[in-house]
Amino acid sequence: MKKHILILLLLFLAGTSEEAFCQMTKFKALFLYNFTQNVEWPPNTISSNEFIITVVGDDEMAGELEKLAQVKKVGSKTMVIKQTNQVKEINDSHVVFLSSTKSDLMSRLAIQQEGQPVLLISSKEGLCKDGAAICFTTVDGKLRYQINEDNINARSLKVNNKLISLGISTN
Amino acid sequence: MNQIKMNLRYLLLIVLVVSFFNQNFAQEQPKTKTREEVLSMTMEEMSSLPLEELMSLMDVVGVSSLEELYNLLLNKNVVSASKKEESIFDSPLSTTVLSHDQIIASGATSIEEALRLVPGVIVREKTNGNYDVHIRGNDNLPSKNLLLYSENMNTLVMINGRSVFNYSHGGTLWETLPVSFEDIDRIEVVRGPSSALYGPNAVTGVINIITQTISQETPLISGNLNGGSQSTYMGDLAIRKQLNDKISLGVTGNFETRDRKTDEIYIYSRDGSQLSIDGENVGNGYYSLDEINQMRSGNQEIWPPYTVGNEIYDIYKSFPDPERSKYRYGVNGYLDVNPTSETSVQIMGGYQNSEVMTSTMGDVPTPYSTKLASTGYVDLRAKIYDFSLQANYNGGTIDYMSGNEGFELDNEQYSFLAEYNKKFRNLSVRPGFSYQSISYDDSKHISEVGKGYLNQKQTINIMAGSLRLDYLLTERLRLVAALRAEKYDNMDDIYASWQFISTYKLNDKNLIRAVYSRANQSAFLINTYSNYTWNIVNMRSPKIMQFDGHKDNKLKTTDMVEIGFRSRPDKSVLIDVEAFYNRSKDFVGLAPDMTSLAVFNPLAVITGAATVQENINAIVNLSFQNMDLVSNQFGASVSLDWVLSEKLMATGHVTYQQTTVDNYVPYSRNEILYYQSSIAQSDPDLATKINQALVDYATGVQTGEIDPAKQTYAIVNSVSDIQEGTENNFKHEATPSFWGSLSITYRPTKKIEFFPQAYFYGEQSFINQYGVIDIEPSVNLNLKASYKATDNLTFFVNCRNLLNTEKVQFAYMDKIGGLYLAGLNFKW
Numbered sequence: 001m002k003k004h005i006l007i008l009l010l011l012f013l014a015g016t017s018e019e020a021f022c023q024m025t026k027f028k029a030l031f032l033y034n035f036t037q038n039v040e041w042p043p044n045t046i047s048s049n050e051f052i053i054t055v056v057g058d059d060e061m062a063g064e065l066e067k068l069a070q071v072k073k074v075g076s077k078t079m080v081i082k083q084t085n086q087v088k089e090i091n092d093s094h095v096v097f098l099s100s101t102k103s104d105l106m107s108r109l110a111i112q113q114e115g116q117p118v119l120l121i122s123s124k125e126g127l128c129k130d131g132a133a134i135c136f137t138t139v140d141g142k143l144r145y146q147i148n149e150d151n152i153n154a155r156s157l158k159v160n161n162k163l164i165s166l167g168i169s170t171n
Numbered sequence: 172m173n174q175i176k177m178n179l180r181y182l183l184l185i186v187l188v189v190s191f192f193n194q195n196f197a198q199e200q201p202k203t204k205t206r207e208e209v210l211s212m213t214m215e216e217m218s219s220l221p222l223e224e225l226m227s228l229m230d231v232v233g234v235s236s237l238e239e240l241y242n243l244l245l246n247k248n249v250v251s252a253s254k255k256e257e258s259i260f261d262s263p264l265s266t267t268v269l270s271h272d273q274i275i276a277s278g279a280t281s282i283e284e285a286l287r288l289v290p291g292v293i294v295r296e297k298t299n300g301n302y303d304v305h306i307r308g309n310d311n312l313p314s315k316n317l318l319l320y321s322e323n324m325n326t327l328v329m330i331n332g333r334s335v336f337n338y339s340h341g342g343t344l345w346e347t348l349p350v351s352f353e354d355i356d357r358i359e360v361v362r363g364p365s366s367a368l369y370g371p372n373a374v375t376g377v378i379n380i381i382t383q384t385i386s387q388e389t390p391l392i393s394g395n396l397n398g399g400s401q402s403t404y405m406g407d408l409a410i411r412k413q414l415n416d417k418i419s420l421g422v423t424g425n426f427e428t429r430d431r432k433t434d435e436i437y438i439y440s441r442d443g444s445q446l447s448i449d450g451e452n453v454g455n456g457y458y459s460l461d462e463i464n465q466m467r468s469g470n471q472e473i474w475p476p477y478t479v480g481n482e483i484y485d486i487y488k489s490f491p492d493p494e495r496s497k498y499r500y501g502v503n504g505y506l507d508v509n510p511t512s513e514t515s516v517q518i519m520g521g522y523q524n525s526e527v528m529t530s531t532m533g534d535v536p537t538p539y540s541t542k543l544a545s546t547g548y549v550d551l552r553a554k555i556y557d558f559s560l561q562a563n564y565n566g567g568t569i570d571y572m573s574g575n576e577g578f579e580l581d582n583e584q585y586s587f588l589a590e591y592n593k594k595f596r597n598l599s600v601r602p603g604f605s606y607q608s609i610s611y612d613d614s615k616h617i618s619e620v621g622k623g624y625l626n627q628k629q630t631i632n633i634m635a636g637s638l639r640l641d642y643l644l645t646e647r648l649r650l651v652a653a654l655r656a657e658k659y660d661n662m663d664d665i666y667a668s669w670q671f672i673s674t675y676k677l678n679d680k681n682l683i684r685a686v687y688s689r690a691n692q693s694a695f696l697i698n699t700y701s702n703y704t705w706n707i708v709n710m711r712s713p714k715i716m717q718f719d720g721h722k723d724n725k726l727k728t729t730d731m732v733e734i735g736f737r738s739r740p741d742k743s744v745l746i747d748v749e750a751f752y753n754r755s756k757d758f759v760g761l762a763p764d765m766t767s768l769a770v771f772n773p774l775a776v777i778t779g780a781a782t783v784q785e786n787i788n789a790i791v792n793l794s795f796q797n798m799d800l801v802s803n804q805f806g807a808s809v810s811l812d813w814v815l816s817e818k819l820m821a822t823g824h825v826t827y828q829q830t831t832v833d834n835y836v837p838y839s840r841n842e843i844l845y846y847q848s849s850i851a852q853s854d855p856d857l858a859t860k861i862n863q864a865l866v867d868y869a870t871g872v873q874t875g876e877i878d879p880a881k882q883t884y885a886i887v888n889s890v891s892d893i894q895e896g897t898e899n900n901f902k903h904e905a906t907p908s909f910w911g912s913l914s915i916t917y918r919p920t921k922k923i924e925f926f927p928q929a930y931f932y933g934e935q936s937f938i939n940q941y942g943v944i945d946i947e948p949s950v951n952l953n954l955k956a957s958y959k960a961t962d963n964l965t966f967f968v969n970c971r972n973l974l975n976t977e978k979v980q981f982a983y984m985d986k987i988g989g990l991y992l993a994g995l996n997f998k999w
Contacts, residue, residue: 023210023232024234024238026214027225027229027232030214030217030218030225031222031225031226031229033218034218034220034221034222034225035222037222038222057679064214067214068214068218071214071215071218072215072218085678085679086646087646088646099679100246100258101260101679101680101739102679103257103258103261104257104258104261104643104649105643105646107594107597107643108597108643108646111596111597124246124258126248126256129256138234138238138239138242139388140388141233141234141239142226142229142230142233142234143226143229143230143234144226162222162223163222166222166223166226170512171512
């Protein structure tokens, strides 16, 4: 009986806010899409008519990107969202998004994609040192991103100054 | 004290006024859209916006409190487990991170108390603000011995990787840590032997206090002030500034003062003699200093004054402030220089001064002592590409037992560590080299050579090489091997420590891990170099105790096997389970080597001016020596962090453990001495030997071989036997069989927060050389309630031991009552 009262009390105190959490994923997807507008890939290195974004280990993010893919293109290319749980399964991609739960694989991902024109983005902060180009972070309750110009340039990508200046540089 | 209170009032007033003006004159940024308007926008609309506008919209929405809570509680990073930043979920060792915000929210009034939030760490309060902290317990070994062995000599406490260990006796003098909450970014606790990563004394684990990085987001001024019952007042102030992207500066200061609820101290009869005051018999118990000053043990004064230089050492010198449990202050300076993205230099220096009344590290008629410390440090950390270097100095003066000659020592410690971290494809290689030189010197604080336990400057040097390999064999399987070999200047042996670890991710939500590791203590000055002659004036027998160390003592070593399981069944929950077994050997303890009967004042006896009967007494030789004792401990910890909603978080942990010891000697020092003494006294040839000793002494004096001014006794016989009957599988109950914590964070509104916590432990039985103390189970209820008046100012009330249970948490120490505080946190 006491246990039930405790559970009821917890549920009463808790309230719920799953909706608020989903906003974060939605904005990360919007940010990611916006990043693609500010980065230039070498022409036709991967696919001539598709812009491939691979999401590793994050169904919600893949879902939000799918919604975007239905209404937006990257340049003239159709956005194609791929999902995987394993880094070794990643094929040619323009962007790879690594979930927080896979953050230990960033080094492995960076090495596996060495020299490839791919923008590596992590959901977790602090992974630029492991090869990420952009890492999402929060500062004082605001969504921000860390950006490493060297890691971007090393993959023959060109990034505009706006993207650099709006982010937190880790160079 | 009144001056401090007055200053606090002025400081409080200034904080309130500045905060008011800061809040009221702050300019509100105009917002183009409301949160509701942003949330009503479609993906297509928002995706067409330039990045800066999108960021502005996100700022309007804000990161959800839930997201922040997940990051705060469940998605922390840790560095100490692998010496590289990684998600705590991926940590290969049993690891806990307490963030700054978490510590502040908890209402912990000290670093030690904050550690009650960490699974496996048992924290017992000795006197107001002074704590015993042990990782997984296994404490007070060897038992039936000095209170010294209740100190935690098995955990390496560090500040930014700088050891703050006390190499004199072993242990951590928590009050001498110069930093406080405003300095701290997080506290990382790694459970299990970790010498392979951090060097000696990381036997049961490490506690690494990591200070804040000064960035653009760091407030220029921040701090806290609070005070309340038991004349407890404490506060922090930090002034920090990132001057540009290459240079940051900071200064912090902190103070703390606390009183006990009594000014009396406990007295026990160490040799079984009847205690009396003014001829009236009294028993063991609590007495005022004036009463103790009049007290006798048998026909001896229990605390006779004596002269050291021009100063009288008496009970009042030993306890200058018996009503005060703790007084300390610290200052720290920070300079961070980052010339390039690949190089950084961080310099930190500081000073602290402290006086605490807590458990003694020596052997006096009371379990209490006053410890005085005045120490400073300089720490330099540099990172140059893949090289990391750390060099530091710690030094100062510590009086471990005020008013007892021989326990005040100057110390200086130099440490140097160089490591290189090289990454190959899936392999990280981290070779390292370290050197430590640790010196203690009591010669400036003793009236003559022989009165100190070192009587000179003594040094321990440790040189070590290490290698850590971290291999991600597959995306799920990680293998780690860490090895370290260290060489001490006084021992031929090279001590090896290691960690062999594997982690396997069953999937993104579940990880299992297995560890086999070994760690060792370092040599301690007292164990290695003791050379102390105690001419006893307040005990019936023996007359002289000679304490010696051994340079070839083996170092205590612990082997551990651990398996762990970490699970995130839902993004709002993190569960950690760890089960461990460890075996420790080569303990060092103080034990009798030999008891001798001797005739004191032999010339007086020879000339007939005195009798043998009134001058025969014992001389005892003791040493800090290896014991055959082996401890076996198994146990498990379970912890749960659960974010139920933006309003409610629950965290809890519980640890169960059992410890047994083999080769347990069920006799105290005195019981062994009585045994040896009785054999010596019942020697059938005693009369003959006494005569022979006197003849030999007289002959020696005549031939000049004996200087009667220096050698005032004639040895009659010596006995080194000890009683038989060591025990195996002896249940060691100094650590409770279970303990843990349950806490809830409840935020009914964005401005109000409640943090109730229950810290609990089972019964324990503490054995030292003067008795057995059973300590009953206890539940400590704490509650902190905070009101965030503005973004810069938070008021709080904080109740520690809300129900004022008045229970002893640590053997022989104070009953711990409720502590009721009010205060504020501020930042600009």
